[in-house]
Amino acid sequence: MLSGVTPRFHHGLPVLTLVSLLTVAVLVPAVAQEETPSEGQRVLSALDTLRINTVSAPHVSPDGQQVLYSQAGRDMESDDLVRTTQVWRVGVDGDGRRQLTHGDKSATSPSWYPDGSKIAFLADRGEDETQVWALYSDGGEAWQVTDHEDGIASYRISPDGSKILFTARDPETEEQKRREKEHDDAIVVDTEFRWTHLWVHDLDGGESRRLTEGDFTVSDPRWAPDSTRIAYVTRPTTNLDDGWNSNIWVVGVEEGSEPFMLYENPGPDTSPRWSPDGKTIAFAANAHTSTTTWYNALYLIPAEGGEPQILLEDFDLNFGAPIWTPDGTDIYWSTGDRTRTNLFSVQIDTGEWLAHDPPAGANRSFELSPDGGRWVWVHSDPSTPSDLYTAPADDLSKATSLTDANAWIREEGIELAEVRVVRWNNSEGQEIEGVVHLPVGYQEGTRYPLILNPHGGPSGARLTSFSAAHQMAAGNGFLVLEPNFRGSSNYGQEFLNANVGYWGVRDYDDIMTGVDAVIDWGWVDPDRMVAHGWSYGGYMTYWMSTQTDRFKVISPGAGLSNLYSMYSTTDISNYLGWFLGTPWDSEELYRRLSPIRYVKNVTAKILIMHGANDARVPPAQAVEFYRALKDLGKDVTYVSYPRQGHGIREPRLQLDRLRRYICTFTEALEMEPVSETCGQEEEAETADEVVGVQR
Numbered sequence: 001m002l003s004g005v006t007p008r009f010h011h012g013l014p015v016l017t018l019v020s021l022l023t024v025a026v027l028v029p030a031v032a033q034e035e036t037p038s039e040g041q042r043v044l045s046a047l048d049t050l051r052i053n054t055v056s057a058p059h060v061s062p063d064g065q066q067v068l069y070s071q072a073g074r075d076m077e078s079d080d081l082v083r084t085t086q087v088w089r090v091g092v093d094g095d096g097r098r099q100l101t102h103g104d105k106s107a108t109s110p111s112w113y114p115d116g117s118k119i120a121f122l123a124d125r126g127e128d129e130t131q132v133w134a135l136y137s138d139g140g141e142a143w144q145v146t147d148h149e150d151g152i153a154s155y156r157i158s159p160d161g162s163k164i165l166f167t168a169r170d171p172e173t174e175e176q177k178r179r180e181k182e183h184d185d186a187i188v189v190d191t192e193f194r195w196t197h198l199w200v201h202d203l204d205g206g207e208s209r210r211l212t213e214g215d216f217t218v219s220d221p222r223w224a225p226d227s228t229r230i231a232y233v234t235r236p237t238t239n240l241d242d243g244w245n246s247n248i249w250v251v252g253v254e255e256g257s258e259p260f261m262l263y264e265n266p267g268p269d270t271s272p273r274w275s276p277d278g279k280t281i282a283f284a285a286n287a288h289t290s291t292t293t294w295y296n297a298l299y300l301i302p303a304e305g306g307e308p309q310i311l312l313e314d315f316d317l318n319f320g321a322p323i324w325t326p327d328g329t330d331i332y333w334s335t336g337d338r339t340r341t342n343l344f345s346v347q348i349d350t351g352e353w354l355a356h357d358p359p360a361g362a363n364r365s366f367e368l369s370p371d372g373g374r375w376v377w378v379h380s381d382p383s384t385p386s387d388l389y390t391a392p393a394d395d396l397s398k399a400t401s402l403t404d405a406n407a408w409i410r411e412e413g414i415e416l417a418e419v420r421v422v423r424w425n426n427s428e429g430q431e432i433e434g435v436v437h438l439p440v441g442y443q444e445g446t447r448y449p450l451i452l453n454p455h456g457g458p459s460g461a462r463l464t465s466f467s468a469a470h471q472m473a474a475g476n477g478f479l480v481l482e483p484n485f486r487g488s489s490n491y492g493q494e495f496l497n498a499n500v501g502y503w504g505v506r507d508y509d510d511i512m513t514g515v516d517a518v519i520d521w522g523w524v525d526p527d528r529m530v531a532h533g534w535s536y537g538g539y540m541t542y543w544m545s546t547q548t549d550r551f552k553v554i555s556p557g558a559g560l561s562n563l564y565s566m567y568s569t570t571d572i573s574n575y576l577g578w579f580l581g582t583p584w585d586s587e588e589l590y591r592r593l594s595p596i597r598y599v600k601n602v603t604a605k606i607l608i609m610h611g612a613n614d615a616r617v618p619p620a621q622a623v624e625f626y627r628a629l630k631d632l633g634k635d636v637t638y639v640s641y642p643r644q645g646h647g648i649r650e651p652r653l654q655l656d657r658l659r660r661y662i663c664t665f666t667e668a669l670e671m672e673p674v675s676e677t678c679g680q681e682e683e684a685e686t687a688d689e690v691v692g693v694q695r
Contacts, residue, residue, distance in 0.1 A: 041413040041414065041415040042412070042413060042414055042415065042675075043414065043415055043440055043471075043472070043474075043475025043476065043674055043675050044409075044414055044416070044468065044471045044472045044475050044675065045472065045475075045675040045676065046472060046655050046658040046659045046662070046675065046676060047076075047655065048414070048468075048472075048675075049468040049469070049472060049654070049655075049658060050074050050076065050081060050651050050654065050655065051073075051074065051076060051408065052385045052406060052468055053071055053072060053073040053385070053386075053405040053406055054071070054072045054073075054385060054386045054405070055069055055070065055071050055072075055088075055378055055386050055387060055388050055403055055405050056069065056070045056071075056072070056085075056365060056378060056386070057069055057070045057108070057109060057110060057365060058365055058367050058376045058377065058378065058388055059110055059111050059112060059367060060092075060112075060367055060368075060369045060370065060374070060376055061112050061116050061137075062112055062114060062115065062116040062370055063116055063370075064092065064369040064370055064371055064373070064374065065091060065092055066089055066090070066091055066092070066096075066137075067089065067090050067091075067092060067376050067388065067390075067402065068087060068088070068089055068100075068110040068111065068112065068119055069087075069088055069089075069090070069110065069388055069403075070085050070086070070087060070088070070107075070108055070109070070110060071085065071086060071088050071099075071403075071405060072084065072085040072086075072106075074651065080651075081651040081652070082104070083651070084103075084104065084105065084106045085106040085107065085108050086099055086100070086101045086102065086106070086107055087099075087100045087101040087107045087108075087110040087119070087121050088100060088403075089119075089137075090388065090402050090403065091402075092369075092374060092376070092390055092402070094400065094401070094402050097402075097403065100119070100135065100139075101121065101123070101135075101142065103125070105123055105124060105125050106123065106124075107121045107122070107123045107133070108121060108122045108123070109121055109122045109154070109155070111155075111156070111157060112137070112157075113134075113157060113161055114157065114158075114159055114160065114161040115161060116137060117136065117137060118134050118135065118136055118137055119134065119135060119137055120132055120133065120134045120145065120155070120157060120164070121133055121134075121142075122152070122154075122155065123142075124151065125142075125144070126144060128144075128147060128148075128151065129148075129150050129151025129152075130151040130152060130153075131144055131145065131146045131147060131148065131151060131152060132144075132145040132146040132152065132155050132164055132166065132201075133145060145164065145201070145203070146164065146166065146201050146208065148166070148168050148199065148201075148208060149171045150168065150169060150171045150172075151168065152166040152167065152168045152199075153166070153167045153168060153169065153196060154166065154167045154219075154221075155167075156221065156222065156223055158223050158227040159223055159225055159226070159227050160226075160227040161203070162202070162203055162204065162227065163200050163201060163202055163203060163227065163253070164200070164201040164203060165198065165199070165200050165201075165221055165223060165230060166198075166199050166200075166201065167196050167197070167198060167199070167218060167219065167221065168196065168197065168199055169194050169195070169196050170194050170195050170196075170197065172194070190237070190239070193215070193217070193237055193238050194238070195214075195215065195216065195217050195218075195238070196217045196218050196219065196238075197210060197211070197212045197213065197217075197218050198210070198211040198212040198218050198221055198230065198232060198251070199211060200253055209255070211230070211251055211253070211257075211259075212232075212251065212259060215236075216234045216235065216236055216237075217234065217235050217237070217238050218232050218233065218234055219232070219233045219235070220232060220233045220270065220271060220272070222272055222273060222274060223274070224274050224278050224303070225274055225276060225277070225278045226278055227253070228252060228253055228254070229250055229251065229252050229253065229278075229303070230250065230251055230252075230253065231248060231249070231250050231262065231272035231273075231274065231281050231303075232248075232249055232250075232251070232272070233246050233247070233248060233249075233269070233270055233271075233272065234246065234247050234249055239571070240571050240572055241290065241571065241572055241573065241574040241575065243268075244267060244268045244288075244289050244290055244291060244292070244574075245266070245267075245268070245289050245290075246268050246269050246270055247261055247262075247263065247264045247265075247269050248261070248262040248263045248264075248269045248272050248281070248283055248301075249261050249262060250262050250281075250303065260305065262281065262301060262303075262305055263283070263285070263299065263301055263308060265285060265287050266287055266288070266289045267285065267286045267287045267288045267289045267294070268284075268285060268286065268289075268296070269283055269284075269285040269299075270283060270284050270285070270296075270321075271283050271284045271320070271321035271322060273321065273322045273323070273324060274303070274324075275303075275324055275328045276324055276325075276326055276327070276328045277328055278303060279302065279303055280300055280301065280302060280303060280328075281300075281301055281302075281303050282298060282299065282300050282322040282324065282331055283298075283299050283301070283322065284296035284297070284298065284299070284319050284320065284321065284322070284333075285297065285299050289574075290574035290575060290577065290578045291574075291575055291578040291579075292459055292575075293459050293487075293489075293496050293497055293500075293578070293579075294493070294497075295315075295316070295317065295318040295319065295493055295496070296318055296319040296320075297310050297311065297312050297313050297315075297319055298310070298311040298312045298319050298322060298331065298333075298346065299311075300348065311346055311348070311351050312346060312351075312353065315344075315346075315353060316492040316493055317335050317336070317337060317344075317490065317492070318335045318336065318489070319333055319335065320333040320334055320335050321333060323366060323367075323368055325368070325372050326368075326370065326371065326372040327372070328348075329347065329348060329349070330345050330346065330347055330348065331345065331346055331348065332344065332345045332356075332366065332368065333345075334363060334364065334366050334377075335490075336461055336463070336489055336490035337355070337490055338421075338433060338461075338484075338490050338491065339360075339421050339433065339435055339461070339462060339463050339464050339484070339490070340360045340361060340362075340363070340463060340464060341358075341361070341362050341363040341364060341463065342355055342356070342357060342358070342363075343355075343356040343357075343358050343363065343366060343375075343396065344356065356396050357396060357397070358375075358377070358379070358389075358391070358396040358399060359379060359381065359389070359396075359399050360381065360464050361379060361380050361381035361382070361384070361463060361464050361465045361466075362379070362380040362381075362463045362465035363377055363378070363379050363380075363389075364377065364378050365377055365378045368393065369393075372393060373392065373393050374390060374391070374392060374393055375390060375391050375392075375393055375396065376388065376389070376390045376402070377389055377390075379399070379401075380465040380466045381464060381465060381466065382416065382417070382418075382419035382437075382464055382465070382466060382467075382471075383409075383416050383466070384401075384406070384466055385405070385406050385409075385466040385468070386405065386466070387401045387402070387403045387404065387405055387406075388401070388402040388403040389401055389402065390402055415440050415441075415475070416440070416471055416474075417437040417438055417439065417440050417442075417470070417471055417474030417475070417480075418437075418438045418442060419435060419436065419437055419438070419464055420435070420436045420438065421433065421434075421435060421436075421464060422434055422435075422436050422514075422517070422518075424513055424514055424516075424517035425513065426486075426509050426510045426513045427509050427513060428509075430486075432483060432484065432485065432486075432510045432513065432514060433483075433484050433491070434462065434481055434482055434483040434484055434514050435462045435463070435464055435481075435482045435484075436479065436480065436481055436482070436518070436523075437467070437470045437471065437473065437474040437478075437479065437480040437482075438474065438479055438523075439474050439477050439478060439479055440474050440475045440477075442479075445522065447522060447523065447524055447525040448477065448478065448479040448523060448524060448525065448528075449477065449478050449479070449524070449525060449528035449529065449530070449665075449669050449671065450478065450479050450480075450481060450515070450518065450524040450525070450528065450529040450530070451470075451473050451478045451479070451480045451481070451530055451531065451532065451665065452480075452481050452483075452511070452515060452529065452530070452531040452532075452551070453470070453480060453481070453482050453531070453532055453533060453537065454482075454483060454485065454507075454511055454531075454533045454536070454537040454540040454541065455482060455484070455488070455533075455536070455537055456533070456534055456535035456536045456537045456538075457487070457488070457489070457535070457536050458487040458488075458499060458503070458507065458536040458539075458579075459487060459488065459489045459496060460488065460489060460536070461484050461488040461489045461490040461491075462482040462483075462484055462488075469658060469661075470482070472658060472662065472675060473661070473662070473665075475674055475675050476662050476666065476671070476673055476674045476675055476676075477666075477671060477674065478665070479518065479523055479524055481514060481515065481518055481524075483510055483511045483514040485499075485506070485507040485508075485510035485511050485514075486498035486499050486502075486506045486507055486510055487499030487506075487507050499579070500578075500579050501579065501580060501589065503539070503543075503563075503579065503580070503593050504539075504540070504543040504547075504593050504595075505593075507540065508540070508543060508544070508547065511540065511544075512548065515529070515550070526550070528552070528669045529550060529551050529552065530551055530552055530553040530554070530555075530665045530668065530669070531544060531551050531553075531554045531555070532554070532555035532556075532557060532607075532661060533555075533556065533557065533559065534557040534558050534559070535557075535558050535559070535616070535617065535646065536559075536560075537557070537559070538556040538557045538558050538559020538560065538617070539556075539559045539560040539561075539595070540559075541554050541555065541556040541557075541559060542556045542559045542560070542561045542595035542596075542625060543593075543595045545595070545601075545602045545604055545606060546595050546597075546598035546599060546601045546602055547598070547601070549603040549604070551604045552604060552605065552668045552669060553604055553605045553606075553607060553664055553665055553668045554604045554605075554606055554607075555606070555607040555608070555609065555660075555661065555664070556606070556608055556609075556622075556625070557608075557609045557610065557657075558609070558610055558611060558614055558616070558617045558622075558646055558647075559608075559610075559617065559621065559622070560595075560617055560621055561594065561595050561596045561621045561622070561624050561625040562594050562595075562596040562621060562624050562625075563576070563580065563583075563590045563591075563593055563594045564583050564587070564590045564591060564594060565620065565621070565624070566617070566618075566621060567582065567583050567590070568583075569618045569620065570615070570616060570617060570618065571615045571616060572616065580593070595625065596624055596625055596628060599625065599628040599629065599632065600632060602629060602632075602634050605635040605636070605637075605664075605668060606625075606629060606634065606635065606636040606637070607636075607637050607639070607660065607664050608622050608625065608626055608636065608637065608638045608639065609622075609638075609639045609641065609657060609660070610622035610638075610639075610640055610641065611640075611641050611643075611644030611645050611646060611647070611648060612640050612641060612642050612643065612644060613643060613644060613645050614644070614645050614646045615645060615646070616645070616646040617646060619640065622638060622640070623638075626638040637664075639656075639657075639660065641653050641656075641657075659676050659678070662675065662676050662678070663676060663678035663679065666678065667679075
């Protein structure tokens with residue numbers, strides 16, 4: 001594996017064959033200044049990114065005429081910039097949009113009672129933890145339905161409307177509470193877990209009863225159409241590394257009913273969904289454990305057990321959660337398809353599948369109306385952070401928007417970047433695709449400063465969806481390139497697995513030939529280039545900083561700098577091991593592909609950012625690289641974000657991160673920031689209050 005492969009500096013600009021969705025002429029670079037936003041308009045700022053509202057969780061009414069959904073937004077006047085989610089309703093014709101819940105506590109996961117007279121949702125409005133609440137569909141005061149110790153995680157109303165199924169974590173025992181109170185709570189690692197189990201709540205009697213028991217954890221329960229049985233997913237522990245070792249079970253609702261395992265294999269078995277007649281359960285599965293880098297197939301199995309029928313084994317994209325048509329003849333699912341999320345269907349009798357092509361961009365949470373005549377889902381494109389869309393089931397090209405959750409972007413005249421999908425050839429002649437945000441005010445023939453942003457995963461993929469960070473960067477005069485390098489998820493199984501054992505080699509080549517391409521097309525000034533990435537993108541930017549001197553600033557975020565030490569400290573060591581083996585068996589490979597080994601090569605200014613409580617990529621990964629650069633006298637800044645895990649969640653810390661990108665990049669390239677005021681004393685004081693900065 002990787003025999004003879006050595007790290008290399010990448011200086012030259014190879015001649016490339018451009019294969020693009022665009023028609024690109026040979027351009028002569030201009031010397032004009034970059035354009036600024038049009039008069040009367042402005043660009044997206046860091047503060048604006050906190051104002052973005054998001055919609056989610058659509059649920060069509062039993063009569064098919066109304067849609068419940070959640071909308072989350074932030075109170076920009078509050079000191080802590082609190083963000084809450086509330087339940088809304090809108091007609092399928094877009095009329096009658098109305099907010100149904102209010103207050104300073106969130107209401108999430110809305111659903112209709114089967115007769116349409118009431119709606120349910122999750123909230124923690126009282127003294128209890130999160131519970132199921134209900135209100136009449138025509139309005140009025142909400143009331144609490146469940147009263148479960150320590151709250152509930154998820155729920156589903158039975159098809160006959162008599163019961164609520166919910167999942168809940170086991171409460172701490174009195175002994176556990178005592179030990180914690182007295183600080184006598186030593187933990188034996190990988191032996192003590194708080195399990196999540198199934199409960200059923202009778203709506204008439206108000207009693208709750210436990211359905212599952214044992215040393216395993218439960219998720220994604222689904223009612224049978226006749227309300228007598230439940231299919232669900234089990235995992236052996238709550239460790240993330242066991243998330244890929246899941247099985248499908250079934251249990252009856254009647255007291256004394258014994259659960260039985262419906263299907264088991266070494267890999268993940270997920271998303272069980274009953275056929276309309278209750279005779280079959282469809283689910284997604286593959287036989288490979290410890291990784292997300294194998295596509296699922298569609299499994300159909302008798303609800304009483306037996307041998308499954310496997311469909312879509314030759315479908316070279318992933319299979320997601322199955323959605324049955326009301327007549328049980330077809331199954332739909334959504335999945336990534338190059339730079340978009342597509343909706344597919346398969347005929348069960350023939351195995352023939354079709355792509356239905358909703359609008360380009362990110363599409364999620366598809367729900368089919370009870371009569372099968374209409375789709376409702378959440379859509380995002382380069383100008384739309386998220387909105388609720390609908391279309392006739394037989395023609396998604398007729399999609400229309402039901403919401404306008406971020407009308408303020410349009411009303412305030414915020415100018416957004418044009419987004420394009422581009423293609424180029426890597427050094428092996430293979431076609432690679434990526435997404436480009438052009439600078440706001442882009443003019444053909446002008447070369448612009450580049451921000452290169454490799455994605456995380458590594459099995460993620462960039463879509464033509466809304467990116468607040470990239471719109472902000474484009475508003476400040478940057479062209480942003482996001483390559484879908486080998487290892488990305490939406491281009492077939494071979495492409496997805498192409499970086500196994502080749503981290504920093506094949507993906508690096510795909511990325512750098514993409515940089516060469518945007519330079520060759522006349523879009524980018526090769527002397528004004530910076531880069532940032534997060535998670536695996538953080539690994540790639542650490543790696544780039546040791547392999548090339550072409551970037552003025554490189555900012556690794558939550559990145560992996562030493563794969564050897566990463567393996568034993570991350571919460572997904574099995575996942576890392578699937579790509580590279582274990583360090584004990586592949587020591588040379590781990591060391592050869594670790595950026596820390598080549599830290600002496602760094603020439604760029606380095607801006608490291610990392611959450612102080614990151615379990616996925618422990619902050620020691622940042623400290624190791626920072627310490628080495630300090631010892632070597634390199635130009636490095638390390639920003640540690642208190643209380644943050646693998647992502648930055650707190651709003652003021654989110655602001656800090658985005659502003660640091662813009663201010664650091666524009667200063668290094670001698671540009672004037674457009675959306676932010678950089679370098680002012682009061683802002684520096686605010687930043688020092690919320691982050692630990694080491695220089």
